[in-house]
Amino acid sequence: MSPLTLYHFPISPPSRSALLVIRNLELDVEIKIINLMAGDHMKEDFLKINPQHTVPTIVDGDYVLWESKAIVTYLVEQYNPESSLYPMDPKQRGIVNQRLYFDSTVLYARVLSAIIPILRQGVTNIPQDKKKAIKDALGTLNTCLDGQDWVAGENCTVADLSLLASVSTISAIGVDLSEFPNITTWYDRCKSLPGYDENEQGATAYGVAIKSKLDEPF
Ligand SMILES: N[C@@H](CCC(=O)N[C@@H](CS)C(=O)NCC(=O)O)C(=O)O
Known part of the structure; x- marks a missing residue:
């Protein structure tokens, strides 16, 4: 077992x-x-x-x-403490941690702030200020990806996997990622990662559930 x-x-x-x-x-x-x-x-x-x-x-x-x-x-x-998924170097690890906290406290937190009223209070739209807050956070992530393949540098880390779960969800609820070219290239790069399809299935189900409750697309 x-x-x-x-x-x-x-x-x-x-x-x-x-x-x-x-x-x-x-x-x-x-x-x-x-x-x-x-x-x-x-x-x-x-x-x-x-x-x-x-x-x-x-x-x-x-x-x-x-x-x-x-x-x-x-x-x-x-x-696997030697894994580049969570680098040992304190400075590299610091960047990974920063990206993880960014996901928890900014990007995904803003998604939740838009979604919870839909799930719990029967709200059928996402106010413009909440849409803007999500897009601003995506803008930050897009800038972090300038000139590098992965969110914390040259290797895929746990921060990419965490943000992949959030970004796939954001895409599935109908946010157009095309205005964030670094994110779309990174998201495409993530297709090679183990578990990508499994994550995508869950995100799609999330998107279907939310979109069915919205009066108009994101
Ligand atoms: N910050 C937590 C959030 C976990 C969380 O709130 N999960 C939700 C599902 S997305 C949940 O279990 N909700 C049930 C509840 O809070 O009672 C984490 O990153 O694990």
Whole structure:
């Protein structure tokens, strides 16, 4: 039996980012689906594991961890510390961490701010200021990619895999990425990564669910 279990919901971007890292590290994993729509995350068994009731959550032997960014860095440090997915050099690692925090606190946070009212309050449009905030964050990411293949430099890192989960979701909800040429080239480059198609399927399902609730396209 596999020692590593991922509690996962395929539509969830942070959950997909954890799975992308697992695929890129080629780890053996048991995936347990927590269907958020069906309320699986509020069931007693899952709350005993993660009282914050969020996916992704991993159980590795007797070790439990949630928060996708903490998970992706733990997985590299635990299973392949030499991997360029999370470089050891403090300055390079600092840039990777910065990009991870940018995803959590800026890019994906702005997507959530636009999407939560649609999912929870029956809102059927995304206000212009929220659209602009998402596009501004994409502009920042586009600038970070100037003159380099990957978001933190010359190698693919956990920051690319994390941002791939977010950018694929943003594209799937109908944001036109063509005004961000560095992002579109990078997104295309990501097609070669293990787990790309699996992530894309989850993002597409997310996009279909959101677009069906919107009065007009993004
Ligand atoms: N910052 C967290 C966010 C995790 C999160 O909020 N996941 C959502 C799905 S996208 C969830 O599990 N929601 C259920 C809940 O909060 O009860 C991470 O990156 O892991």
